[in-house]
Every structure is written in structure tokens, then in C-alpha cells.
Amino acid sequence: MLDARYHTFYVLSQTKSYTQTAHKLFITQPAVSQQIKGLEAELDVQLVRYQRPRLTITPAGVELAAFIQRVQVQADKLVGELRHPQAPQQVTFSTTLSLSEFLAPQLIQRLQAAYRQIRCQVTNTQAALTAIDEGTSDFALIEGNFDKSRYDYEIVRQEPFVAVVAAxxxxxxxxxxxxxxxxxxPLIVREEGSGSREILVNLAQAANVTLAEFPQLLTVNNPAAIRQLLLRGVGVSFLYRSVVADELAAGTLKVLHLPAGHLRHDLDLVYARDSFYAADYRQWARELREM
Incomplete structure (x- = not known):
């Protein structure tokens, strides 16, 4: 566990005020200042810049604050398990909408044997990553691009990302x-912040095409609704093949073949850097790959 100065700095990084930090921690403002200066001297790194009336956190300070948050979240969870070993075990994870259609159910089925409480939060890629940062999710299943230097991750599979229309x-x-x-x-596309939309935009740009070139843009934030629109012949959409596997098998939807072939995109199980529970996450990713 980290000493009190790290906690003080973390609170300061959130409030950006010595006065508010002192109030939250029930200590004096000079004590806050002394702890921050002592921490900077020990680490030999500037964490804070203060030019009245503005306080800013340096890039190094931002990194340290994120590290403190990750450590604290994991420490709280571990201590809770040590204090109450017989309490119902709980795991919480986030998943993007697309992966909630096929990958998340497989994982939940696997986790049922080990956990009495399983919480699955369906959201977009950026919100899933934020949940890891804030400790409200233990890990996430995502397909969007992310900063691989900030998180640890396991590739679960490489899924074809295909253009689909009514048969x-x-x-x-x-x-x-x-x-x-x-x-x-007309192009049926996911909402801003969705990993699927980001992948499509990048794919189109590689072909020197923009979304503005389609005669109509239909933004729909639910894969099930997109499937229904496709079945009604409304337009074209880009989806993971597994999202429309049943419809492709039934012959009601069809994959369009582009000259460059199908893009295969990584689907990842993402978690906090240096997580105490990394071995569990790696095992679950391996099992998903085998399923």
C-alpha cells in the first residue's frame, strides 16, 4: 500500500485546489503543501505547477495519479476479499454493444462457475476504458482502438469486420x-464513441472515402436494430460477422466482398496495468479463444 502522501496527491489531482484537498482530508493547507513537496523531493519529479490562482498537474503527475487510482482500487478489492473470504464473490466488467451480442454471453457462462454475482455493463469503448480507470469495472471486452501503453490486454480473437446488406x-x-x-x-452506422464506428471510419479513409459520400447516414446505437434495418433492405452496414451469424446462415443477409478482402480486427480483454488479478484475466481470454 502507498503512504498517505500519495493519497493526498491523488485528491489534489482531482480537486486542483490545496484548500479543497485540505478540507476533504481534514488536515491543514500547509500540511497538504508539505506532503506534496516531500513527495516531489523523494521522487525527484515535479508533480504540480502552481501559478496563482491556477494549479495544474504535470504530465508526470497525471501518470502518477492514474497509477495511484489503479493501486487503490485493487487494494480495496483484495482487502475486502481477505476480510470476508466467505462473502459472495463478485466480478464486474464492461463490454461494448457489438461484443455483448456474442462474446460477453460466452464469458458470463464461463464465470458462472466461480462467481455468485456477475455484473456486465454494456457501453461504448471510451466509457469502458474510463470504467477501468475509475475502478467501476474490473476489466472490459472491447473492439475499439485504445492506448496500449496505458493498459494490459489479451487478444481474444480476430473477428472479420464485413459489409452486410439484405440478401x-x-x-x-x-x-x-x-x-x-x-x-x-444509405449507410447504417454506430454512434460517435463506438469502436465499430471508429474502425469503419479508418477503413473508409484507407480507401479514400468519407462517410459524407453516402447519400444518407443513419446513426443507430444498437446492433439488434441495425440487423432489423438491414433485413428491411434499408441500406448497408459494417458489422462483425458474428453479430449477423444467424442471419447469414439463414440466407436473409449477405456479406459483400470488397476487392481488398475482409478486415480482421482484434477483440480484446483489457484491464489495468500490472493488475493483481492479471492471471485470471489471461486465463479467461485463453478460454474465450478456445470456445
Whole structure:
């Protein structure tokens, strides 16, 4: 566990005020200042810049504050388990909407044998990462891009990310299509902040295409609703193949084949750096890969 100065600095990084930090910790303002200066001297790193009336946290301070938060969250969880070993075990994780359709249920089925309480929060990639930072999620299943230097992670699988239309759509009858063909149809796309949308934008940019080139843009924040729109022949969308596996098997939806082939994107199990529970997360990722 970290000593009190680290906790004081963490609170200061949140309040950005010596006065408010002193009030929250029930100590004097000079005591706060003394602890911060002592911590900076010991680490030989500047953590705070203070030019009245503005206090800012340095980049090194931001990194330290994030580390303190990760350590504290894990320490609280471990101490709780040590104090109450017979209490019902609980695990909380976040998952993006797309992965909640096929990957999260597989993981929950695996976790049932070990945990009495399982909490799954369905959200977007950025919110899932924030939940890890804040300690409200133990880990996350995400498909979006993220800063791999800030988190530890395991690749669960590489999933085809494909263009999909109704089976009776004229483009579905072609052996291959190009982006010029796709931009004749309305595009059904996920909301801002969604990993799927970010991947699509990057894929289109690589082909020198923007979303503005489609005649109509339909933003829908639910994969099930997107499937229904596709089945009604409303337009084209890009989805993970597993999200529409049943419809592809039934022949009601069809994958369009672009000349460059299908993008395979990593689906990741992401968790806090240097987590005490890393061995568990690695094991669960291995089991998901085998399922």
C-alpha cells in the first residue's frame, strides 16, 4: 500500500485546489503543501505547477495519479476479499454493444462457475476504458482502438469486420463490389464513441472515402436494430460477422466482398496495468479463444 502522501496527491489531482484537498482530508493547507513537496523531493519529479490562482498537474503527475487510482482500487478489492473470504464473490466488467451480442454471453457462462454475482455493463469503448480507470469495472471486452501503453490486454480473437446488406439487395448478387458501389446506398452506422464506428471510419479513409459520400447516414446505437434495418433492405452496414451469424446462415443477409478482402480486427480483454488479478484475466481470454 502507498503512504498517505500519495493519497493526498491523488485528491489534489482531482480537486486542483490545496484548500479543497485540505478540507476533504481534514488536515491543514500547509500540511497538504508539505506532503506534496516531500513527495516531489523523494521522487525527484515535479508533480504540480502552481501559478496563482491556477494549479495544474504535470504530465508526470497525471501518470502518477492514474497509477495511484489503479493501486487503490485493487487494494480495496483484495482487502475486502481477505476480510470476508466467505462473502459472495463478485466480478464486474464492461463490454461494448457489438461484443455483448456474442462474446460477453460466452464469458458470463464461463464465470458462472466461480462467481455468485456477475455484473456486465454494456457501453461504448471510451466509457469502458474510463470504467477501468475509475475502478467501476474490473476489466472490459472491447473492439475499439485504445492506448496500449496505458493498459494490459489479451487478444481474444480476430473477428472479420464485413459489409452486410439484405440478401435480395441488388449488390448482394455481385461477386465483388467496390466503395463506389457502397456509396450508392444509405449507410447504417454506430454512434460517435463506438469502436465499430471508429474502425469503419479508418477503413473508409484507407480507401479514400468519407462517410459524407453516402447519400444518407443513419446513426443507430444498437446492433439488434441495425440487423432489423438491414433485413428491411434499408441500406448497408459494417458489422462483425458474428453479430449477423444467424442471419447469414439463414440466407436473409449477405456479406459483400470488397476487392481488398475482409478486415480482421482484434477483440480484446483489457484491464489495468500490472493488475493483481492479471492471471485470471489471461486465463479467461485463453478460454474465450478456445470456445
Amino acid at each position: 435480395d439487395q441488388p449488390l448482394a448478387q455481385q461477386q465483388t463490389v467496390d466503395w463506389a458501389d457502397l456509396t450508392t446506398l
